[in-house]
Amino acid sequence: MIFLLILVSVFLLDLMLKKYMEQKLPEGEKKEICGGKIILRKLHNKGVAFGAFRDYPNLVERGTLGVLAATGVYFLYLLTKKGRNLQKTGISLVLGGGLCNWFDRFHQGYVSDYFSFSVKWKRLKDIVFNLSDLFIFLGVIMSLLGSGGKRKKPVSDRGFRSNRTSCAKN
DSSP states (O other): OOHHHHHHHHHHHHHHHHHHHHSOTTTTTTTHHHHHHHEEEEEEEEEGGGTTTOOOOOHHHHHHHHHHHHHHHHHHHTTSSSSSHHHHHHHHHHHHHHHHHHHHHHSSSSEEEEEOOOSSHHHHTTOOOOOHHHHHHHHHHHHHHHHOOOOOOOOTTOOOOOHHHHHOOO
């Protein structure tokens, strides 16, 4: 249940922030916060990450929906498994952020991005994010870290467990 709460919280939090930024931040205006480390600015992204495929809106909308559906099925599968909480949390973040961005895209034709980081590396400074993007990024990392776990011992060709020490003694 907690994982569904995480998913819904991520979705609603960024949805509210996007709505606020759409209403309060004029197009083209920049505002520095957090001692100038974060720059607020509004951008409408019609594509996926970095504006890729912006000239193919149907592909973007349907493609992201397909990825979200597959991720949702995997999430439901994970919920049936004991443990794996890091992976479940990660997938919850990915789905919450992904659904919020897809919701934007479906209802507006674009995703609202509204902040960037003031860093020395110009390429990173020029990228405009939204909170969902950060949750997706963090969720992917958490999910990958959570997917590593105990691995089964290798099995020999005849179906017996490998036991190198006993073979070496013979």
